[in-house]
Amino acid sequence: MKIAAHLGKFGNLDASLQRLDPRSDSELWIWTAMNAGVHLLNAALHNAGVTREVDSFHTQVEGLYAVPDRTRGVFTDVLHEPGDVMHVGQPPIAQPLPSEIQQACVSLKVIEDLREPHVRGSEPIRPGAEDEWVRAYRDCVERLLGALGTKGKTQ
């Protein structure tokens, strides 16, 4: 997607996240924080020229994009270079990431790695863990907004 669209999605998801509690709504909190972070990551990657800013949407299948014909309201499946990433490292990006984005990815990966044990699986959450999740999300967001510079200030 385009940078402006990613920033809009980040704004929507971040607002939804504020209505959720990281402990009592842990599953949806984790997922929403992850999606918000991935949209901001895509905006930062496009802005840095690491990935291309194109009007296509990542599907559930790694590396496969739906390209919209907005006039006709139809979509074509296309395999192309990123484009948007679905998750950190998916699809892989060949060129090195700017340091601030790389560090944001470390924090975003903390959130992404919660999916299997706590969303798809039912491992108990240890006391206080949600504070670490919130810190990881905030670190990810702050770093990516910083990487976006003035574009990030609209958020």
Place this chain on the structure above:
Amino acid sequence: MTPEEHRAKALRIEHSLARLTDADYEAIVEGAMLAGTHWFNILLHRTKLFPETRDAMHAEFLTVGERRRVAAKAADALAALDSIEALRTLQVRGDMPGGEQAARTARECLARLRNAAGR
């Protein structure tokens, strides 16, 4: 996971979804996918299509043969999960118009999955 564990997860996610309005359509579509997949796994385990040691992640990721077997036992549930998953590309990873309608569709499909699993 066991059906009981899937049910507990699905109900927790549905409780979280109740905090949101249709304006939160991205989170609603995703939550419907998550809760719906837990209901879907209950069906897969109950019908012995998948053992409790193996859960489906997405309906789209089932093999052609698995989809045919699931369709023979739970066609409406499979169609409902397919519909929710299709909304993810357009409304969560994409920015097509109609987000609030997508939220309503996702909730309706989630109800179909819950009913099929027999809450």
